[in-house]
Amino acid sequence: MGSAELASLEGENRLQLGGDWTLAHYRALAARVAVLAPRLDPGTRVEVDGLGALDTAGVALLYELLGRERLAELAAQGSALGAERRALLQAVSAALDTETPVPAKPGHALGDVLEHVGQTTLTFGRHMRGIAGFIGITLQTALVVMLQPRRWRMTALVANLERTGLDAVPIVALLTFLIGAVVAFLGATVLAEFGASIFTVDLVVYSFLREFGVLLTAIIVAGRTASSFTAQIGSMRANEEVDAIRVLGLDPVELLVLPRVAALLLALPMLTFVAMISGIVGGMLVCAITLDISPTMFISVMENNVGLRHFVIGMAKAPIFAFLIAVIGCMEGFRVSGSAQSVGEHTTSAVVQSIFVVIVVDAVAALFCMEMGW
Numbered sequence: 001m002g003s004a005e006l007a008s009l010e011g012e013n014r015l016q017l018g019g020d021w022t023l024a025h026y027r028a029l030a031a032r033v034a035v036l037a038p039r040l041d042p043g044t045r046v047e048v049d050g051l052g053a054l055d056t057a058g059v060a061l062l063y064e065l066l067g068r069e070r071l072a073e074l075a076a077q078g079s080a081l082g083a084e085r086r087a088l089l090q091a092v093s094a095a096l097d098t099e100t101p102v103p104a105k106p107g108h109a110l111g112d113v114l115e116h117v118g119q120t121t122l123t124f125g126r127h128m129r130g131i132a133g134f135i136g137i138t139l140q141t142a143l144v145v146m147l148q149p150r151r152w153r154m155t156a157l158v159a160n161l162e163r164t165g166l167d168a169v170p171i172v173a174l175l176t177f178l179i180g181a182v183v184a185f186l187g188a189t190v191l192a193e194f195g196a197s198i199f200t201v202d203l204v205v206y207s208f209l210r211e212f213g214v215l216l217t218a219i220i221v222a223g224r225t226a227s228s229f230t231a232q233i234g235s236m237r238a239n240e241e242v243d244a245i246r247v248l249g250l251d252p253v254e255l256l257v258l259p260r261v262a263a264l265l266l267a268l269p270m271l272t273f274v275a276m277i278s279g280i281v282g283g284m285l286v287c288a289i290t291l292d293i294s295p296t297m298f299i300s301v302m303e304n305n306v307g308l309r310h311f312v313i314g315m316a317k318a319p320i321f322a323f324l325i326a327v328i329g330c331m332e333g334f335r336v337s338g339s340a341q342s343v344g345e346h347t348t349s350a351v352v353q354s355i356f357v358v359i360v361v362d363a364v365a366a367l368f369c370m371e372m373g374w
Helices: 023-039 056-074 083-096 109-146 154-164 166-194 197-238 241-247 252-290 295-305 308-334 340-372
Strands: 003-009 012-021 045-054
Touching: 003 023, 012 023, 012 056, 023 056, 045 056, 045 083, 056 083, 109 252, 109 308, 154 166, 154 197, 154 252, 166 197, 166 252, 197 241, 197 252, 197 295, 197 308, 197 340, 241 252, 252 295, 252 308, 308 340
Parallel strands: 012 045
Antiparallel strands: 003 012
């Protein structure tokens, strides 16, 4: 059984440790440690010549008795203990040195809400600065590449144009056709009560040329293409392919970002035009079935009542949305840390951010056009 004796020899306090300090004698040793620990002063000398067996339970008791500094001295190279015991002391003391976390003080409900709002605002600000910085890098690189046609990567541009544009035509056309039919049906149901069913044509055409065509297309592309860009670049980050590109002396922005941005700048206006036509055709079909408005009359009313400026306003938004969606998708791809979980998180973030930015920009554009009388 282990022992610990505190004695005074030649005017010097000495703590003599002996016996086995193991788990089998833990209860008796713990009681002895509780008695001796308050009586030790900084000048007490520790003698371990008689120390027998030692395990982690015994080291924990020694840590409680001697404290971190004295135990560190025993674990030092010049102490009387062997190398194995010194290693045991160092390992256990390192584990015990971790500070116990201080329990958080109970907060006030209103204070917690305000703190959360503040943290969210700071996070949003950092995201906006990150997007602005990445847009600047992309525009700078694009300007340099535009002045050097030999650096244009037409193969990558065409491949991305096929994936982002041609492959998206069926889903964009189908969804906008169905939504056009729904809008026409709702308009016919409401306007019929006022005897103004003919204005269903204006409702469908005006909404799709000015808002629904470009907005629905941008949302579909944000969910389909932004996630694809993030997953592609994020997987390259996880496989260290982006680092390999930098080692080869190439610019990842020029190689990975510019072809995708350029492809989406070309694809989204074309998809928007397809969405406008599909939505109008869907509304035309509903008008022909429910309101007996023939396609010829539908087109005639559209020509007479809806101006060309609505089409121009809708198409003008498409390149802006395309640039923002492509930049956000690529930026989130470069933020991937290297794991599969990170790829999934940033892919989700890219879709959410893209849809949010598209809707915000569309709302601002709608208010601006309304104030300008357009």
